[in-house]
Amino acid sequence: MSKKVIRDLRVIGNERIGGSFFMLTLQSEDALPVIMPAQFAEVKINNSVGTFLRRPISIHDVDYDKQTIQLLVKIAGDGTATLAHLREGDLLNVVFPLGNTFALPLSGRVLLVGGGVGVAPLLFTARYMQRFGFRPDILLGYRSKSNILRKEVYEKFGNVFYSTDDGSFGEKGTVMQHSIFNSENFPYTEILACGPEPMMRALAKWALEHKVECEVSLENKMACGIGACLCCVQNTKDGHKCVCTEGPVFNVKQLLW
Amino acid sequence: MSKKVIRDLRVIGNERIGGSFFMLTLQSEDALPVIMPAQFAEVKINNSVGTFLRRPISIHDVDYDKQTIQLLVKIAGDGTATLAHLREGDLLNVVFPLGNTFALPLSGRVLLVGGGVGVAPLLFTARYMQRFGFRPDILLGYRSKSNILRKEVYEKFGNVFYSTDDGSFGEKGTVMQHSIFNSENFPYTEILACGPEPMMRALAKWALEHKVECEVSLENKMACGIGACLCCVQNTKDGHKCVCTEGPVFNVKQLLW
């Protein structure tokens, strides 16, 4: 893994993108370290009285030339709400890049599966694959058509399929009810997924049953983000593993779900 | 004393006025309560992690028609620095008006004496006197010409004399070295003062020696601002008195200085 840095990044964009989502664009004065798909940042939120610890946020996109990273954030509480109020020119102290990356080859027939804010790390994953000449299929699950985030950008990097709970766009139902998982043959050799835990548990179960390689990115509560505190552990077949350093990506075969 | 209120006031102006001073103009949706000279407000500072309690700030000016109050603030630490960053449209939760007012008649030959940020309550005092047809003389002490705050406004309400430590404007020296206090006869029947403690102690000593009535406004540390916690006490001839309710104004004869 590349060197981790702690840096004050400058906010050069903070865009509301529907519902409780917004996208922060942060610029670094110095060259960015190498960032891998599914890695995350730990963000210090200074002016929220209720926010003591840093907040882990996936790295949604990276532009090495402009020296920017983007974070796609959903307002979940005080900390993220405070981030939503950042203005251009403000500084944000960020520790990054943190965590592992997908261990499965990003080169075969890959299906990326995301739900809700879990779509965040998949954009950079798809962009990363493109750099090496690969084009994943992408299945994104949303509550409703109006929740769909950054449709065109994902579509640049792969074929995108949608499921919505209310059927207002793509297929109706959860991602697991999508025809991809319910037709005769499943054309992918690996599934990489990020989303709400119930979705990932269902996916893990399906993948194990159908003997398809599957990795999921988890979101346990973190204090340090760098493997020092042992707070973020996930119970696995090999005992407690730190989600911040031995994850966030785990092969579902490892998990005790 | 009039009824105290807790209100979200809207910031309609936040002006830097030299050095570390700024002036907040706050508007109330409802009519203002009656406010008396030397009363203060307790301001809740929400987005400063280091600021737990409210901050007491004198009411610098009042406009009942526009339903605005003004606060003249000096950056002293985290709390006041955070206030300096408020922008138009922001809300500020304020408890006001608090404290007593001058007990001496505001009708005789009154000298107002202020030093540094202690000039804040004197503006409204002078405006209040004008309403009843009186015009005080005002002696303001500053470090240097460049520190002088809102010169023209004070001059609307009285003759203003200046002392500066470096002699760059008015007389050179502290207010106590000003010729007003050092000539044959002292033409005022009462002195009302606010400023740094050493200045007020010197003034109190002078007034007691010269048998001139003198009241000073104190700035003890406060937790509640409404007489409930007994933290802000000043030791007086009658024992501990709360600066927030039995003050901030004290007759120097009361004090054990």
Place this chain on the structure above:
Amino acid sequence: MVNLNVDINGLKLKNPVLTASGTFGFGLEYADFVDLERLGGFIVKGTTLNPREGNPYPRMAETASGMLNAVGLQNKGVDYFCKENYPQLKDLKTNVLVNVSGSCIEDYVETARRIGELPNIPAIELNISCPNVKEGGMAFGTDPKSAGEVVAAVRKAYGKHLMVKLSPNVTNIVSIAKAVEDAGADSVSLVNTFLGMAIDVRTRRPKLSTITGGMSGPAIKPIAVRMVWQVAHNVKIPVCGLGGIVTAEDAIEFLLAGASCIQVGTANFLYPDATVRVLDGIELYCEKYGVKDISELIGGMKQ
């Protein structure tokens, strides 16, 4: 409609929201901000047999999410309370409790006895946990034996509801609570302040005139909730929980841990209308989560 009534071992409250002694004056200081009669009750400033000037200034220092105080029980004495404060409070349609402090058992007993003669004071809160006085105070509350002794003595002289306020500055809060229960307390309240200190690094002087003082505010809440949980599961008398309550959620946390009622303290300084904010918030929470009776929440933590 949510039923917010609670019965604290005979002391009937229209809702579980009280105020913490020393943070609410004599109630009237807050009358511009709070309809006092909406509260379950309020507990007035610590009262001693004789008047006390308290400690010298400075008495207060801000800390991370909290504050230190060293007021030192400044008050005008029990007789002044009976003559001057009581008449202003006695007709309020809420429970007014007096926080009774002392530096020896005799003082506690005599103060309690005199308060006991006031018909409209239904209960006292016996403060055996004040860290800000040289003699007595916290010393009584940090040892089960002496805690039991002072409570037993007061019990004999005071016939109404006797709530005893515990100090958190102890190894084993349960042993103190049990001693106090055995000595005849009707309920316990916890926690009082934690003994702390702060130094101004510029002047190298302590920030309080007394060097150490009592810490309160949200900073202490997790420890207070833990102690309430321990005590509530180990004594039979009701527990009144406090320490860092600012919001309704904070209050509910104490109820879930086992408190039958709560006190709002330092939060009154942050928001003079904190008590009604908490009360309204509890009602809203109950409506949102389908709680019909506040008793469903008391001790309702799932494990």
Place this chain on the structure above:
Amino acid sequence: MVNLNVDINGLKLKNPVLTASGTFGFGLEYADFVDLERLGGFIVKGTTLNPREGNPYPRMAETASGMLNAVGLQNKGVDYFCKENYPQLKDLKTNVLVNVSGSCIEDYVETARRIGELPNIPAIELNISCPNVKEGGMAFGTDPKSAGEVVAAVRKAYGKHLMVKLSPNVTNIVSIAKAVEDAGADSVSLVNTFLGMAIDVRTRRPKLSTITGGMSGPAIKPIAVRMVWQVAHNVKIPVCGLGGIVTAEDAIEFLLAGASCIQVGTANFLYPDATVRVLDGIELYCEKYGVKDISELIGGMKQ
């Protein structure tokens, strides 16, 4: 140039900044952010005789200006430390201390003995104050007698610098410190975490799998400073102060209260470079206030 060297009863530190066990991993986790050799030293994660899986998830909850943890001494055991971690640490030009924990006296003794065989570990910190394990841990640290017993036993088996880490969850911290001093400790460090808990009001479940956990962070600083001040004035051995240190000013507060060195704990999570921020800030403070030697600050509070 400021002289920052301190001599902790024979343990020589190039400056008073250490790190708190359990918050700094094995140091190497922080190597991207901190030049480890600049530190006075660091104290690695709590190590036990046998490997421990620790407590189930969730192990962490945020609180006002602090956090609760219930890690429960997850570690791979002393032999793993000696074989795998020690070789990576032994050549660092700073003091690497091992925090030794146990659930019975024999375990403490044997773990200390094995660490004692590592030539480049100049000291251990004996953790008799962990609130997150069922047996042992804090139980040893809350009673002077058992604290003395475990220290005396380890003292016999361990010849190098023996620092003993005290629990703040006690009525009388001085009595514990004295017992530990009498039993042969070379220094004491305080404080470990405060026992606390938090409940999620939406789910009504405890936020930690173990219900209660250890509270750390700025919230506890005033209590920690008070305890350090009390202990430093009542024992002869040096005191290492910690609890809520984030800035240089916080560290200096502990020094003024009587600590000879300090530990940065939870702050490492807020700023992975917190230790060097504190160190640089101490140097700046000394220059600004004309302090030539850090020893001028130690116990330097004016009264």
